[in-house]
């Protein structure tokens with residue numbers, strides 16, 4: 001009974017759409033059961049190399065900032081392809097890879113996205129977000145008008161596939177899709193930083209249905225993040241924030 005209940009929570013949909021534990025005909029893994037396990041031999045590094053690389057990568061990532069003003073210079077297509085391929089290397093629940101990255105460079109589509117986001121954000125700021133929330137955002141000088149959505153050379157929209165479909169027409173479960181997509185987004189941001197571009201990590205509240213429709217994405221996909229990407233505008237500024245120290249974020253046991 002507990003197992004059934006757990007499964008129901010996972011499925012969170014019409015149960016009959018899912019492969020049924022009680023129907024042996026459908027007890028087939030989504031990936032072939034006879035998938036071979038092969039040797040894994042990444043480059044071996046010395047302690048010195050590991051130390052040097054850990055420092056270098058920290059220094060690089062410590063420079064990452066959310067940027068809200070972009071230069072319109074286009075990004076070469078292969079760069080966009082490579083950063084998205086990098087995000088696609090992320091781990092995911094049962095290797096379900098529950099993500100779709102929509103890359104928008106077309107000016108009229110960027111403008112259509114901007115219109116939708118600005119309309120919803122006006123309602124967010126005036127009606128949906130609490131007064132405390134709006135107050136907490138004041139240091140960031142954000143507002144519902146978002147020129148970067150039409151000015152950045154590319155908008156990357158990260159969609160989470162809540163589930164997909166198996167060859168037999170049954171739903172394919174996407175276990176832990178939220179955290180899987182969150183990890184992929186982190187790797188995407190790291191790839192953007194490593195190649196020398198900047199991004200704005202944004203989560204447009206209440207824009208899912210309209211943007212999904214605009215971009216012709218299916219209903220099993222949910223918009224999680226919208227990242228304008230490019231080079232920073234020459235006059236870009238960022239708030240002078242500091243980060244928590246190691247002792248504030250780490251507990252060693």
Ligand code: IYR
Pocket residue numbers: 121124137140142143144202203204205
């Ligand atoms: N989504 C809104 C508001 C906003 C919310 C948070 I939390 C931020 O860190 C920044 C902005 C906007 O994009 O303006």
